[in-house]
Amino acid sequence: MKERLNYIDWLKGIAIITVVMGHVTAFDFLSLTDSSKSFVNRFIVSLQMPLFIFLSGLVVNYKFESVIASSKKLLYKAWILLVPVILLGIPYALWRGFTIYEFIINPTKYGYWYLITLFELYVVYYVVFSYNFLHDTKYEDFMKGCIIWIL
Known part of the structure; x- marks a missing residue:
């Protein structure tokens, strides 16, 4: 069995957290409005899935x-x-x-x-x-x- 690379697991965890944050920040719970156009949401969304794709390509063997x-x-x-x-x-x-x-x-x-x-x-x-x-x-x-x- 191949040895797991801890830093990749940590990056996967960060990517999962950014996906959750992207979904949470897309909706403003205080005013019950769509905030998917906010800077924070756009930044998170532009980071989360490219990170997943990068990590998937990094570990392909x-x-x-x-x-x-x-x-x-x-x-x-x-x-x-x-x-x-x-x-x-x-x-x-x-x-x-x-x-x-x-x-x-x-x-x-x-x-x-x-x-x-x-x-x-x-x-x-x-x-x-x-x-x-x-x-x-x-x-x-x-x-x-x-x-x-x-x-």
């Missing part, structure tokens, strides 16, 4: 073994990240009176956007890493090509 092994790892990530969206997110949307179509086109997916985005980033990572390994290309050259293609 991938060693190319074969296409089949990589596919199994990706399926495992899909199971961990997408099953909660299907089992919790869609029923929640239906319970709130929305259709599945409205759930799919909603940009925030009623709070489940992060899991979907994280899975998409894993897919991109696995594809890029596997391509580099199979074609023996330099990572920097491949990433420059991707950036040029995106632009």
